Amino acid sequence: LDPQLWHAIAGGLVQIPPINSKVFYFPQGHAEHAKGDVDFGNTRIPAFILCKVSAIRYMADTEDEVFAKIRLVPLKSDDLDVDDDGYVLNNGTENAEKMTSFTKTLTQSDSNNGGGFSVPRYCAETIFPPLDYSAPMPFQFMNPKDVHGKSYTFRHIYRGTPRRHLLTTGWSDFVNHKKLVAGDSVVFVRLESGDIFIGIRRAKKCIGGAHEFPGRWNQQRGN
Amino acid sequence: LDPQLWHAIAGGLVQIPPINSKVFYFPQGHAEHAKGDVDFGNTRIPAFILCKVSAIRYMADTEDEVFAKIRLVPLKSDDLDVDDDGYVLNNGTENAEKMTSFTKTLTQSDSNNGGGFSVPRYCAETIFPPLDYSAPMPFQFMNPKDVHGKSYTFRHIYRGTPRRHLLTTGWSDFVNHKKLVAGDSVVFVRLESGDIFIGIRRAKKCIGGAHEFPGRWNQQRGN
DNA sequence: TTGTCGGCCGATCGCCGACAA
DNA sequence: TTGTCGGCGATCGGCCGACAA
Numbered sequence: 001l002d003p004q005l006w007h008a009i010a011g012g013l014v015q016i017p018p019i020n021s022k023v024f025y026f027p028q029g030h031a032e033h034a035k036g037d038v039d040f041g042n043t044r045i046p047a048f049i050l051c052k053v054s055a056i057r058y059m060a061d062t063e064d065e066v067f068a069k070i071r072l073v074p075l076k077s078d079d080l081d082v083d084d085d086g087y088v089l090n091n092g093t094e095n096a097e098k099m100t101s102f103t104k105t106l107t108q109s110d111s112n113n114g115g116g117f118s119v120p121r122y123c124a125e126t127i128f129p130p131l132d133y134s135a136p137m138p139f140q141f142m143n144p145k146d147v148h149g150k151s152y153t154f155r156h157i158y159r160g161t162p163r164r165h166l167l168t169t170g171w172s173d174f175v176n177h178k179k180l181v182a183g184d185s186v187v188f189v190r191l192e193s194g195d196i197f198i199g200i201r202r203a204k205k206c207i208g209g210a211h212e213f214p215g216r217w218n219q220q221r222g223n
Numbered sequence: 224l225d226p227q228l229w230h231a232i233a234g235g236l237v238q239i240p241p242i243n244s245k246v247f248y249f250p251q252g253h254a255e256h257a258k259g260d261v262d263f264g265n266t267r268i269p270a271f272i273l274c275k276v277s278a279i280r281y282m283a284d285t286e287d288e289v290f291a292k293i294r295l296v297p298l299k300s301d302d303l304d305v306d307d308d309g310y311v312l313n314n315g316t317e318n319a320e321k322m323t324s325f326t327k328t329l330t331q332s333d334s335n336n337g338g339g340f341s342v343p344r345y346c347a348e349t350i351f352p353p354l355d356y357s358a359p360m361p362f363q364f365m366n367p368k369d370v371h372g373k374s375y376t377f378r379h380i381y382r383g384t385p386r387r388h389l390l391t392t393g394w395s396d397f398v399n400h401k402k403l404v405a406g407d408s409v410v411f412v413r414l415e416s417g418d419i420f421i422g423i424r425r426a427k428k429c430i431g432g433a434h435e436f437p438g439r440w441n442q443q444r445g446n
Numbered sequence: 447t448t449g450t451c452g453g454c455c456g457a458t459c460g461c462c463g464a465c466a467a
Numbered sequence: 468t469t470g471t472c473g474g475c476g477a478t479c480g481g482c483c484g485a486c487a488a
Contacts (some may be wrong), residue, residue, distance in 0.1 A: 109449055115481045118448055160484055164448060169484060330469055338460045341469055383463055387469060392459060 001066070001147060006058035008101035008189045008198030009068050009147065017053050017070070024048040025072050050075045060147040064178065064200050101189040102127050103201070111182045117173030119156070119165035127188045128165075131158055141170075144188065144198040154196065164190065174198075224289070229281035230433060231324040232370065232414045232422030240276050240293070247271040248295050273298045274359050281371040284311045287423050319429060324412040325350050326424070340393030342379070342388035350411045350419065351388075354381055364393075367411065367421040375421065397421075 007014065017023050046086045051072035060066045102123040104110075110117045119128070131138040139157035146152070155169035182187075183203035190196050230237065240246050250268045274295035283289045325346040327333075333340045343353070354361040362380035369375070378392035403409075406426035411417050 107449060110452090113450075113481090114483090114484095121447065157482090160480095162447075166482090172481070330470060332472090336460090336471075337462090339462095344468065380461090382461095385468075389461090395460070 001058040001060055002054075003058050004099055005147075005189055005199075006060075006068070007068055008188045009060075009201065011103065011187075011201060012095055016056060016068055019053050021053050023051055023072065024063075025051045025071065025074075036216045043140060043165045048189070054077065061203075064147055066147065066199070086183070098192045099189055101187055103185050103187045105203075106182050108182045111175055111180055111184070115168070115175075117154075117167040117186075119167060121165060124165035124170075124190060126157070127158055127190045129196075133158070139193060142196060143188060144196040146198055146200075149159060164178060224281040224283055226279075226281050226419060228324055228370075228412060228422075229283075229289055229291070231322065232283075232287050232424065234410075234424060236324065239279060239291055243277060244276050245277060245298065246295065248274045248297075255416070286425075287370055288425065289370065289422070290369055312364070321415045322412055323349055324410055326408050326410045328408045328426075329403060329405050331405045334398055334403055334407070338391070338398075339375075340390040340394045340409075342390060344388060346411055347381075350413045351379055352417070352419075354379070365419060367419040369421055369423075381398035421434045 007016075024049050027040075028047065031040070051074050053070060054073045055071040057069040058066070059069060073149065078096060102120070104120060104123065107118070124131075129142060130142060131140060137157060137159045139155060139159075141153055142156050143151045143153050152174050153170045154167045155171075155176070156167055158165050160166075174180075178200055180200060181203070185201040185203075186201040188196065190198065230239075249271050250263075251270065254263070259341075274297050276293060277296045278292075278294035279308055280292040281289070282292060325343070327343060327346065330341070351365060352365060360380060360382050362378060362382075364376055365379050366374045366376050376389045376393045376395050377397070378394075379388065379390055381388050383389075397403075401423055403423060404426070408422060408424040408426075409421040410420065411419065
């Protein structure tokens with residue numbers, strides 16, 4: 001996946017360290033994020049390991065959830081010094097194509113009723129192709145692609161009093177196909193070329209109470 | 224799964240050897256039935272192995288396809304003699320509950336149109352609960368269970384001129400939920416207790432041309 | 447500006463008997 | 468006896484502007 005498109009869909013809160021930068025790897029934290037119970041046995045695990053980021057793969061699963069695979073190479077501990085100029089290296093974004101994006105969290109009306117989507121004016125005017133406003137009810141069909149390259153067709157219309165932008169025909173199919181519910185977010189991305197992408201960001205399942213997998217780390221003294 | 228119910232759904236063409244009976248296991252045939260290419264490497268594999276059936280598990284997958292796991296214990300080759308009285312052993316059907324079943328292959332009308340199912344008269348009279356024929360349009364609701372124990376509700380009505388049995392309300396949901404198409408079969412099973420089950424048998428995907436996985440067996444001389 | 451609602455129209459679903467194989 | 472069809476009524480999906488937050 002294109003890193004810039006990936007970041008647009010993942011959202012601004014997600015940061016990925018640059019390649020060749022130095023990071024600390026925390027085995028304990030990694031284990032607690034795992035779905036199951038990680039058993040290190042009697043192996044003595046250090047609390048953190050200094051590593052260098054050697055490769056990053058920006059990916060998306062079959063449910064359009066984006067994630068990244070980050071390859072870490074452990075460094076000798078004496079490499080830890082104040083000279084961390086690894087950060088100056090190119091993150092691959094300087095020569096990348098310009099893109100703009102807009103994210104909206106789905107309301108009840110967007111996901112349940114009527115099969116339509118209320119398009120915020122700013123999104124329609126900065127992301128979507130321009131409409132011919134001379135018509136009494138301007139509309140067009142747009143065909144954004146998802147992260148897998150599959151394109152969807154939406155009817156984009158500007159109507160009502162007061163006037164507003166809506167996606168009608170095609171939107172309901174998209175919601176059902178992606179199994180979206182109120183609270184999930186959609187991201188519209190426009191490349192400089194005019195190509196438009198649509199990504200989704202599902203609402204967190206457990207607000208205010210992450211799944212607890214009480215592993216050994218909670219029962220032992222921290223090392 | 225109950226062996227008798229399993230056999231009713233699998234159909235009369237399917238035979239399972241009795242427990243403790245002696246059978247030949249053909250590694251070549253097994254390998255050619257596998258989905259992928261089985262690589263025996265340089266291992267020398269006999270053409271057939273005399274085995275004893277030590278256990279059978281009657282099962283159904285999530286798509287209601289029935290299958291059996293048969294545990295084979297290899298025997299020494301000198302056990303192969305004319306005395307194969309293992310077959311006299313109980314197959315577990317003598318003391319089983321009596322059950323009757325009826326199988327019908329779905330027509331276009333059963334699967335596509337109108338959402339109804341034409342019930343053959345014999346099936347309605349021998350499997351379904353009896354209707355009160357004194358009413359002008361006799362009907363009832365029946366709740367057969369599938370192989371997983373999930374029960375479905377069908378409206379069974381006797382109507383039309385000439386009169387015929389039909390399943391209406393509920394049938395369409397069942398067809399969609401099980402993803403049935405014309406050519407698939409449904410099996411109605413009635414236990415002596417009056418409990419009714421419904422199984423499905425999907426049409427073979429490749430009539431007249433099984434999938435070929437040209438493995439090493441086709442390129443070597445038979446051993 | 448935009449989230450939700452009621453109205454309303456057309457498409458589809460699904461129940462029916464009429465046939466005919 | 469039963470597979471397919473046309474009819475048709477009920478339901479649902481989905482497009483609309485009215486309102487109000």
